[in-house]
Amino acid sequence: MAIQSTNPMTGKVEKSFDEYSSAETSAILNSVADAYSTWKLSSLEQRADCLRNLAVLLRERADHFAELMAAEMGKPLKSGRAEVLKSATVCDFYADNGAAMLASEPKTVDGMQCSVEYAPMGTVLAVMPWNYPVWQVLRIAVPTLMAGNTMLLKHAPNVPQCALAIEELFRESMFPENVFRTLIVGTGQVEDVLAEDSVIGVCLTGSVRAGRAVAALAGAHLKRSVMELGGSDAFVVLADADLDKAAATGAESRCSNAGQACIAAKRFIVHNDVYDEFVGKLKERMESVPMGNPLDENTVMGPMASHQFRDNLIGQVNSCLKAGGKVVCGGEVPEAEGAFYPPTIITDVPFESQAGRDEIFGPVALVFRAESEEKAMEMANDSAFGLGGSVWTSDVEKGLRLARQIEAGLVYVNGRVSSRPPLPFGGVKNSGYGRELSTYGIREFVNVKSVCIG
Ligand code: NDP
Helix, strand or coil, X not given: CXXXXXXXXXXXXXXXXXXXXXXXXXXXXXXXXXXXXHHCCCCHHHHHHHHHHHHHHHHHCHHHHHHHXXXXXXXXXXXXXXXXXXXXXXXXXXXXXXHHHHCCEEEEECCXXXXXXXXXXXXXXXXXXXXXXXXXXXXXXXXXXXXXXXEEEECCCCCHHXXXXXXXXXXXXXXXXXXXXXXXXXXXXXXXXXXXXXXXXXXXXXXXXXXXXXXXXXXXXXXXXXXXXXXXXXXXXXXXCCHHHHHHHHHHHHHXXXXXXXCCEEEEEEEHHHHHHHHHHHHHHXXXXXECCCXXXXXXXXXXXXXXXXXXXXXXXXXXXXXXXXXXXXXXXXXXXXXXXXXXXXXXCCCCCHHHXXXXXXXXXXXXXXXXHHHHHHHHHCCCEECEEEEECCCHHHXXXXXXXXCCCEEEECCCCCCCCCCCECCEECCEECCECHHHHHCCCEEEEEEEEC
């Protein structure tokens, strides 16, 4: 696949990049391995200082990154800036808290003085997607670098300018040379990179298909892996829910980033007693999302990241309709130039159908009717995915009890699912394994080492 920036507003290629040759990749791998030999010895204070510099630069360059994201994958400027500012908070958080998460833990065992240490291991490869081109990279890079590892980025092929700008950012943040490098390569080189002794693991965010392929490679080479894959989050609305708040949050979650988010609300499971009222309110909210040019400051929803992704979405909507789905709003491709797809609600898709089970990566909400609370919970868990989910009820105690029953990595009661620097992020089932962020994330790529004085 060509590595090029194609503007989803015009369909025109704006920049094209030659893939690095295997010799170029190999030279970068060697420099990153060299950088590791000194970075692993750096103090936690030094690493925290670099992260603080990175946060400053990110904030300074928020506009620049927002423009790049708008041009490469259609993200509205306002959302792009917010993504960059959120990425700065991950730097702040690990600069302030990373040392405590990595501090050795003394223990007395059988009369011996022992400690558990969290030692760096080498270079980690990050295989990243295009939907949050800055946040997803920083979310894995910051804790991994704080732990004393070095990092290689293989970004999605449609966001090469973001990938190179992130590399530049690390360089200018006073990180030692080659602690973080971008590889402009296709999937063909991923196995060679993983096979290198200096590369100790891989973290991938993307589709189940990509996850299976890369996890298999990691297994073959006995490398650690963390997989952040797709999701089809349940948004469970009970009869006693605040329907206005639920509809507003549901529409925001489904339409944010033009629906291209792994933790977007995707399967709306609504109690029979409030079904019609909720669908009406959701329709009102979905129809009022301002869609337009990502460069317009008033735009909330831009085009999809490419015309190809929109074609895939149209195919999925057709499958939903063929299965018996009914369009409540949206569902028609606008005439305007650009890979736009309108906020859409589809009801009556049979819950058991494949169309109702697939992840929909676009602003299309599938609404299902549940006859009872028990049935709603059963439906929420009847999915191959288990990334996030939410429960909407005015009884918070009940909400918590039900949230604990949802088979997913993060569940909110009366709130929009989102990733936050102090909380572990990741899924179960086909949504992947391992965790990013928090103490759990920072320790995914460390050698948990017992040291004892005999
Ligand atoms: P992909 O999973 O195809 O791509 C994500 C990353 O994985 C890219 O860098 C891609 O590179 C790489 N990749 C894919 N296949 C392989 C492979 N066999 N070996 C090594 N690397 C690989 O996502 P898409 O961009 O095609 O998006 C499609 C679907 O992915 C969505 O419908 C959604 O389900 C899911 N997705 C989930 C995300 C999440 O946040 N969990 C984010 C983005 C997508 P390359 O393109 O060069 O192959």
